[in-house]
Amino acid sequence: MSTAPKPDRSDTSELRERVTVSSVPVSQEGRVSVTRRLDIDPAWLDHLLLATCEMPVREGEAAVVECLVRACGEILGQAAVGACFALPALPGDEVGEQRIFKCLPPGEEARGVGVDPTRLFPGYAHERALTVESNGTTLHVASDDPTIEDDDAPVMHVVRRAALAMARGLSFARAHEKARADAENLRKLNDHMVQAEKLAVLGQLAAGVVxxxxxxxxxxxxxxxxxxxxxxxxxAADLERLTRIGESAARILRFTRDLVAYARPSSETPARVPIELVVERALAFCEHVLAAAGATVERRFEPGVHAVRGMPEQLAQVFVNLFTNACHALPAEGGVLRVAITGRDDVVVVTLDDNGHGIEPEHLGQIFAPFFTTKTDGRGTGLGLSIVKSIIDRHKGELFADRLSPGTRFTVILPRWE
Ligand SMILES: Nc1ncnc2c1ncn2[C@@H]1O[C@H](COP(=O)(O)OP(=O)(O)O)[C@@H](O)[C@H]1O
Ligand SMILES: [Mg+2]
Structure with missing residues (x-):
């Protein structure tokens, strides 16, 4: 292999040291533990030291591997250097993502295009691979120089050093990533607490105002x-003015009631609640709104569904809010509200479909936020869905909104009574 200028080995005695590394020759199973004399060009070591210092551990594992592979490629001149590197699996991933980094000598782009992790550079006659202990990274060096086959070749010493440096860099990068994730979690927790505190203050304020x-x-x-x-x-004009006064006052009353419901957690305790009774009660409560919207209600209640573990007053409020919203969205004619109750594993699922004007995709992420409303006609306070969400959260249930064409589906999932 023709490498960078051959080092002058006359005065390298101080560099001689004993190291133990694990070496895995390609096509050979199992690891061979070897003890060797280190005999490396000081210029190479300098370069490696520099690269080690410059390893961007803050930028994560991939950046560390890339940096070292590039440095090795520069040191080893005509040799090709590469690394197989498995990124940690993301939650839900079966396997970690595999990344391959390569550094080919200038003018060698056409060679070594294989992606077989046991042989990164099939274009070359000789290839050796080292597994970086405890980090699962494999570092490859390939060349047409037959000495590459020799475990004692100087180039292998460099590669071993690089591998150890990489292992250290990867550990640092991982520690960094973990610290960053911890800091992010802490920040989120803090935001959450600030929000909770604000709500508590809002609650007291609201109770007083109301x-x-x-x-x-x-x-x-x-x-x-x-x-x-x-x-x-x-x-007639005076009557119109009186009507406006009445409507405005009613609107403020509605708002104050919503505000209190939003801010003051109820003191109800969980009980065994047949969900279909709650739905029926909410429908009865919404009789007036349903009639005003000319809505047809279709029920699909699965027989024998388990009762849920819940607080009936609050659950009724959930469905009153959902039915009211649906009525507000329904078309002037042919408005249909479909309520379905089904049992699934240890939960009860209630879906509420309407064929109304639906929710704009860009609003889907905002509808549960307090005070978000698209109702400009005074019918909305923007608190309904945030109340619904907080009640469902209190029940350790789940709530989803999906777009239908046309219309909207709200899905409420509640844990069933044991
Ligand atoms: N069934 C629905 N169909 C269409 N839009 C809906 C529906 N339910 C909720 N929304 C949208 O979500 C917004 C927030 O709802 P909500 O929190 O109940 O406040 P409000 O009803 O007072 O506006 C509504 O203004 C509306 O834009
Ligand atoms: Mg509403």
């Missing part, structure tokens, strides 16, 4: 109703 507002608002609604009835045949 308490103050409730009585005067109820009086305004009641007296406007009374005045409207009393002056049924009065001035």
């Amino acid at each position: 308490h103050e507002l409730n009585n005067p608002l109820t009086a305004i609604v009641a007296y406007t109703d009374w005045l409207l009835k009393r002056h049924e045949n009065g001035d």
Whole structure:
């Protein structure tokens, strides 16, 4: 193999040291533990040292491997150097992703195009591979120089050194990645706590505000109703003004009620709840809204479904909010609400489909956020779905919104009563 300028070996005694490494020749199974004298060109060692110092451990494992492979390629001149490197499996992955890094001598691009991990460079006559202990990385060096077959060839010493450096770099990179992930988790937890704190403050504030507002608002609604009835045949413009006053007050009342429900966790305790009874109660409660929307309700309740573990008042509120939203979205004619209840393993699934105007894809990620609403006509407070979400979370259940064509499906999954 014609490598970088041959080192002057006259004064390398201080570099001689004994190291133990594991070497795995290609096509040979099992590892051979060998003890060797190190006899390497100081220029190579310098270069390797530099590369080791420059290993970008902060940027992760792939960057570390890439850096060392590149450095080895530069040191070893005409040799080809490569590494097989398995990235750790992501959650849900069966196997880790395999990455292959190569560094070919200049003008050698056409050679060694194989991807067989046991032979990265099939274009070359000789190839040796070293497994980096405990990191599962295999470093390959290939050449047409027959000395590459010799475990004692200087190039193999360099490769071994590089492999050890890489192992260290990978450990650092992993530690870095873990530290970064931990810091990120901590940040999220912190955000969560800040949000929870804000909600607690909002809760206290809301309770106070609602308490103050409730009585005067109820009086305004009641007296406007009374005045409207009393002056049924009065001035049309005045009647219109009275109607507006009544509607506005009713809207504030609705908002304050939502705000309290959102901010004040209920003190109900979990019980055995037949979910179909809760759904029926919510439908009865929404009778007026359903009639106003001209909605047809279709029920598909699987017989003999288990009861759920839940808090009936809160669950009723979940379905009242979902039915109300669906009614608001329904077309003027032919609005259909389909409620299905099914049992699955240890959960009960309730789906609610409507054939309304649906949710814009870009809104899907926002609808559960407090105060998000697209209703500009005063019918919305933007709190309904966030209340629904927090109730379902309290039940350790799941909630999904999906687009149908046309319409929307909400899926509520609740743990069943043992
Ligand atoms: N069944 C549905 N069909 C279409 N859009 C919906 C439906 N349910 C919810 N949305 C959308 O989600 C938004 C948030 O709902 P919600 O939190 O209940 O607030 P609000 O009903 O007061 O606007 C609504 O403004 C609407 O844009
Ligand atoms: Mg709503």
